Amino acid sequence: MTANTAPDLLDLAPLGADDFARVEDKIAALMRTRETVVTMQGEALLPLEASIRSAVRPGSTALNVVTGPYGETFGGWLRSCGADVVTVSAPFSGAVGPDAIAEALRAHPEIDFVSLVHAEAATGNTNPVAEIGRVVREHGALLMLDAVASVAAEPLLTDEWGVDLCVIGGQKAMAGPAGVSTVSVSARAWERIEANEQAPRRSYLSLLDWKERWLDGGRAVLPHAPAQLEMLALEQAADRIEADGLDTVITRHRAARGATRTGIRALGGLTPYVTLRAHAAPVATTLRAPDGVDAREIVAAALAADGSVPLQAGGGALAKEMIRVNHYGRAASRDTVLASLTALAAGLRTLGVAVADTDEVLEAAGAEWDVVVSE
Secondary structure, three states, rough: OOOOOOOOOOOOOOOOOHHHHHHHHHHHHHHOOOOEEEEOOOHHHHHHHHHHHHHHHOOOOOEEEOOOOHHHHHHHHHHHHHOOEEEEEEEOOOOHHHHHHHHHHHHHOEEEEEEEEEOOOOOOEEEOHHHHHHHHHOOOOEEEEOOOOOOOOOOOOOOOOOOOOOEEEEEOOOOOOOOEEEEEEEEEHHHHHHHOOOOOOOOOOOOOHHHHHHHHOOOOOOOOOOOHHHHHHHHHHHHHHHHHHHHHHHHHHHHHHHHHHHHHHHHOOOOEEEHHHHHHHOEEEEEEEEOOOOOHHHHHHHHHOOOOOEEOOOOHHHHHEEEEEEOHHHHHHHHHHHHHHHHHHHHHHOOOOOOOHHHHHHHHHHHHHHHHHOO
């Protein structure tokens, strides 16, 4: 009989209110916010939808920035809340700029809510939140930011950037659990939410329930049984980042981005989907498949060579043309990046695509990694 080597996840001591609040404080520090935070017991789509449904009232006008699939999702929620939605889009091969946001705000002065994704892991781009936040703040609108993919992969300065509702999850760069997620809520956002008669109440989506039952009571009594395992895992993820040093973790993600893009350019056959490095997210590098070759076949051939590497085809309409190299969390490592490049080289050769010598590719990528981590 094989010995049971699984960790003991049962019969743990109860997670009390003090423990829950301690974890929230660690996450707030990671988000660089002194505003109140709510850690909701579900994947990050829960606080993202809760933020929109709580702060957006019927008849209002919202600006939704679309640089990937999550921005498209937000647009649907905004419309279902009864808001008129102004959309600013950028090609998935790049980022949106603050000038485009400023132009939309000038054209629609009634806009009072802006939704934005920081980094889109699905499309491999990242947006300049500091500059966009400044424009939104000058206009006076609330800013909601999806920082699920960006937290711990690139700087996230929630308060300094004027983000009113900032949502993070632990499952990407934090290398933590997916089952809990946190939203910071500014004083301005609470005022808007409390004035919205349509804000969810007595609901899993209700931020007001959390405020009244948890925050207003001094975080002394939990409103319901916590997701204990996920909360403990989230704390461990935050503790590991603190032990490594947040700047060190961010640098690893930057190095993974740089080494992957450099390696791909040396390899040939594939090209970065996001054109400019400044627009490329440090959590994932997306690649454009060569003409006439299905990206899904390249991924399958690469995984046949090494099934452990974090490669996948793009989602939906992008599946035939986009390859995604994930390098977030524990995959933001030199060995993982080099293994991914090796697998892609093998997969392309299997499909008859001419590529450079693998050793030369790995030498170029490794040198780029070393440059970034030494900066």
